[in-house]
Amino acid sequence: MEFTIQELAHLLKGEVRGNESEKVHTICKIQEGKKGAITFLANPKYEKFIYDTEASAVIVSKSFDPKKEVKTSLIIVEDAYQSFSVLLEEYERLVKMQKTGIEQPSYISSSAKLGEKIYVGAFAYIGENVKIGDNCKIYPQAFIGDDVTIGDNTIIYAGAKINARTELGSYVTIQSGVVIGSEGFGFAPQPDGSYKRIPQIGNVVIKDHVDVGANTAIDCATTGSTIIEEGTKLDNLIQVAHNVKVGKNTVIAAQAGIAGSAEIGNYCMVGGQVGIVGHLKIADKTGLGPKAGIMSSIKKEGTNVLGGPAFDLKQYMKSYVVFRKLPDLLKRIEELEKSLG
Structure with a gap:
């Protein structure tokens, strides 16, 4: 995935100072900057790296006052750390939501109802009367028991077990194990x-926008x-x-x-x-x-x-x-x- 610096600035509600048409395709630390990457500067102790970084763009706060020439393009925002968090969140969403389709071998009950643009990984099991919303991602070896309901945009990572009658909301993330x-x-x-x-x-009821970390158990x-x-x-x-x-x-x-x-x-x-x-x-x-x-x-x-x-x-x-x-x-x-x- 590639984006112009101007497109990213629009996403972050920022202003470009530099080459707005240059494209970036990855994210990096400021001290490890390379062409085609975007990074950020929020902590003053890392300021020394901005003058030599090879990153194509650096997100900085409006309060940033350079001590010497900055060679890279800048995206100027209200809060660099917060904007970088938004960028990471959007990048993660795009990467995760690219996967679609049903891999084989996997088992999906004929009574299950699947939404649009979902992904089901190999060796996953989806039981009877399961309802899965749009854009959900069910990774390999996940188990979805009978009568489970899952909202839109929910991600269930490899090896997770969602037992019978569980209700998951939308934008829920369930990690492996x-x-x-x-x-x-x-x-x-x-x-x-x-x-x-x-x-x-x-049963268990988990509402919208809940994250559950790896190997957690909810009875x-x-x-x-x-x-x-x-x-x-x-x-x-x-x-x-x-x-x-x-x-x-x-x-x-x-x-x-x-x-x-x-x-x-x-x-x-x-x-x-x-x-x-x-x-x-x-x-x-x-x-x-x-x-x-x-x-x-x-x-x-x-x-x-x-x-x-x-x-x-x-x-x-x-x-x-x-x-x-x-x-x-x-x-x-x-x-x-x-x-x-």
């Missing part, structure tokens, strides 16, 4: 000390639905248990674990390796620091916590100062005890 709709961890203790399996007959509900609301982003290796509800535009980092029926609010930030006990409620805009152990509900919006069990971030930081001094404090106490005889 994800398992959605697996049986929840439901076992009832028996008088003899054994455990009896409780059937999990619910189906016992009854009803496990729900991931619009715009939420899940990192790799996350466990979301049965009947959990995660609000919209919440981000959850790798290795977090959310136990059954917990509810996380909107616009929350959950750090890596956080553990959340079941049946708790986390208020909107809550920040859970890395490795935090959440043992009770958080009711106040905007709360930030850290530690295990977790408590208020500011109090935690004050406590940690004391914790670091404990060896010295112990030594001083022992010396006092000796002096008192």
Whole structure:
């Protein structure tokens, strides 16, 4: 794919200073610039590279004031970093959406309904009564179970498993190794000390613009639905248990674990390796620091916590100062005890 610098400037709502008709076909770092590539300058410590880069175009902010001659063409925008993000997003979309057609061997049930311009990779499986929207991409070895519905422009990467009755919205991205709709961890203790399996007959509902990272597992509900609301982003290796509800535009980092029926609010930030006990409620805009152990509900919006069990971030930081001094404090106490005889 090739674009003129002027075409890219139009996309980014920028102004060209230089050769607007020159074509670019790739993206690179500013220090690795080459002809036919476009890059950006946002961090001042990389400014030295702009004077020697061989890239055909560099995206810069209006505030950029060159110290000497710049040989390459510039696309001048309000915010270079934000504009470069837009460019990356558009480039990724164009690359991903190029794939169409159905590769063989693959299995598609005769009762499945497929949208237009979809791609189904080799060895993919699409079950009975599946409904897949337009422009969806199902990569090789993906499994789509019976009665699954998938909105438009959704991408399911190689080896992902979307189990029966799952509902995926539009513009959803499911990375490789994800398992959605697996049986929840439901076992009832028996008088003899054994455990009896409780059937999990619910489903998973994932709304529009959700991203799910590689090897994350989202369990189906016992009854009803496990729900991931619009715009939420899940990192790799996350466990979301049965009947959990995660609000919209919440981000959850790798290795977090959310136990059954917990509810996380909107616009929350959950750090890596956080553990959340079941049946708790986390208020909107809550920040859970890395490795935090959440043992009770958080009711106040905007709360930030850290530690295990977790408590208020500011109090935690004050406590940690004391914790670091404990060896010295112990030594001083022992010396006092000796002096008192």
